[in-house]
Amino acid sequence: MLNNNHNNSSCAFAEQIVSYIYDEVDLSEKTEFELHLKECLKCADELAGLNFAHSSIVEWRKAEFSNLPNFVIPFEETTNEKIVLSNQVSWLNNLRQLFTFPLAKAAVGFAFLIICVGAFLTVFNFFGNNDEVAKNKTVNVAVSESQNSESKQVTENTQTVAEKQDSSSISTTPNEIETRASKTTNLHQIAPRNLVVKTENKSRAVPNYETIAKDVNKSALNNKNKANSEIVKNSAVKNSQVPKLTNFEDEEDKSLRLADLLAEFDDN
């Protein structure tokens, strides 16, 4: 007969009966509880009644739910493996990341390169212009020096030319002077001023006055030598002050002076 009066159980091992039924006790507790069951009839009766209820539930579960198909939820374990593999840092991934340039980094690098090239060109042009300016200065100095030397040469040439002209005018005979004067009178009307300079220098002594030709020639030569010397000095001074490449203006000045002298001589 089953005893229904199990509610009055007051044993200290009452809670251990459940653990013993479901086998969730330590070995020491299990042995201790088994020793207690031999001595305590109430606990043994409780264990029998609770074990009956447990066994009836297990039988009902097997009868009702064992035939049901097991519902298996598909679980993708490979996803976890992939995640683990993706988290792993290998030298190959590092190498790929090293050679994969994102667009932002590439744009920044390109802009930096352009800035560097622009700065280099500006600096190069700055120093290049300075060198050109220095070269131009040296060239100008050389040109001015060459112009001074040329002007000195021109003055020397003018002096030599004047001397030659003097000597030629002195060595000319009155007949030659007459012929030259006849030529120069015609050339004086036609030829330009520069050409007139030479002819007038030579036709200083007009041959129309044969009697006084020699005296006139001498006085004219003296005057001309003085004038030439003055002209040469003035031209030398001018050339020393302002360098000139040609003696064109010197001859022009000379022609003016000589023309004035000839006009004075004609008046006399």
Place this chain on the structure above:
Amino acid sequence: MIRQAVSSLPDDLRQIIVMKEFEDMTFQEISDTLGMPLSTVKSRLYTALKQLRSKLESKPLEIV
């Protein structure tokens, strides 16, 4: 008969019986899941089994 006995239990006791008998959970897992002490889980299961025993033993007696 056992179905009727289990369904007649209170909700808190039936919940413990289902988790222990059908879900095969340990006492510690039940206490962690329900957020209650381990001793409470054991006492409730003890109470549920005693009520089932009484219900299962009372019906045959009633029949008899």
